[in-house]
Amino acid sequence: MVISIDSPLDMHLHLRDMDMLDIVAPLSAETFAGGLVMPNLVPPVTTKEAVCDYRNRICRAQGDHCFTPYMTLFFRSDYRPEFLESVKDEILAIKLYPAGITTNSEGGVSGFDLEELSPVLGVMSDLGIPLCVHGETGGFVMDREAEFIPIYEMLAQNFPDLKIVMEHITTKEAVAALDRYDNLFATITLHHLYITLDDVAGGLLQPHLFCKPIAKRPEDRSALLNVALGAHPKVMFGSDSAPHPRDKKEAPGCAAGVFTAPIALQGLAQLFDRHGALENLQAFVSDNAQRIYGITPPAKKVVLEKTPYLVPEIYEGSVVPMFAGQSLAWRVVSAG
Numbered sequence: 001m002v003i004s005i006d007s008p009l010d011m012h013l014h015l016r017d018m019d020m021l022d023i024v025a026p027l028s029a030e031t032f033a034g035g036l037v038m039p040n041l042v043p044p045v046t047t048k049e050a051v052c053d054y055r056n057r058i059c060r061a062q063g064d065h066c067f068t069p070y071m072t073l074f075f076r077s078d079y080r081p082e083f084l085e086s087v088k089d090e091i092l093a094i095k096l097y098p099a100g101i102t103t104n105s106e107g108g109v110s111g112f113d114l115e116e117l118s119p120v121l122g123v124m125s126d127l128g129i130p131l132c133v134h135g136e137t138g139g140f141v142m143d144r145e146a147e148f149i150p151i152y153e154m155l156a157q158n159f160p161d162l163k164i165v166m167e168h169i170t171t172k173e174a175v176a177a178l179d180r181y182d183n184l185f186a187t188i189t190l191h192h193l194y195i196t197l198d199d200v201a202g203g204l205l206q207p208h209l210f211c212k213p214i215a216k217r218p219e220d221r222s223a224l225l226n227v228a229l230g231a232h233p234k235v236m237f238g239s240d241s242a243p244h245p246r247d248k249k250e251a252p253g254c255a256a257g258v259f260t261a262p263i264a265l266q267g268l269a270q271l272f273d274r275h276g277a278l279e280n281l282q283a284f285v286s287d288n289a290q291r292i293y294g295i296t297p298p299a300k301k302v303v304l305e306k307t308p309y310l311v312p313e314i315y316e317g318s319v320v321p322m323f324a325g326q327s328l329a330w331r332v333v334s335a336g
Ligand SMILES: NC(=O)N[C@@H](CC(=O)O)C(=O)O
Pocket: 014, 040, 102, 103, 104, 134, 210, 211, 212, 213, 240, 242, 243, 256, 257, 258
């Protein structure tokens, strides 16, 4: 069996910098037509110059693959309106992190005081710049996302014209919030469609499946599967592919992040096929994002075939993917 996907998009992607960028950028660019590139570098991407320089480094690293890096800026509440106006054509979204909640988020916001956030959110709304959010509180780790939903609601109510993307959702509470506000959208990762906390910590600890937000309960995964497999019009694929060097994962103090970019389309094809939902994969992995963000990615046809594919144990001796050493039921035959 063969399927083809037009211009697959990864709307939440960590490409990192330097050596890691050189390893992972070509892997995303090989099978995806574009991706929303996260700004949590060290230091974070907070100036127009940093956005443009980073885009140039990505384009150099991706080789001759046809791939559009859609850039983001790291949210700060002290951005001036003139700055936002001057940077708006270089970015697709601004990404907000609560301070210290995930990898390289120390420079994020330390509270959700509307008065403090309003000036920047108001200008973003006027300029049509979407807001992407890592939505977790500092509460108990399994409750962090559900506790954050009232903050999403407060933002959605106060800025009805601002598009707000709940990034990498993991709970049934986040799925339920989607339909309560016209301006709330979400990305869903591959790993959160496959795993629960049991897969991470139910047996021997699996560092390569450890990420923020942590994988949740079976009923949460079911809620995510329901909207992803049904290609709910407000959800998009965002891998949250978050590579870390192997020695930072297989270590005490394991870094958070699952590396999925090179196996994401194969993993999605296997999942949608298993659930008899292959006809919805195109919408989940491209069409919904095109409509939500108003983008037209480069034309790229990716052909997948139902033939076993052995996932590499490691890339460039450095970074271990999800499903390392395991066989997936689908392989990429061609992309271009
Ligand atoms: N998801 C993760 O566990 N890690 C991401 C950060 C993020 O997306 O929260 C990373 O940059 O490593």
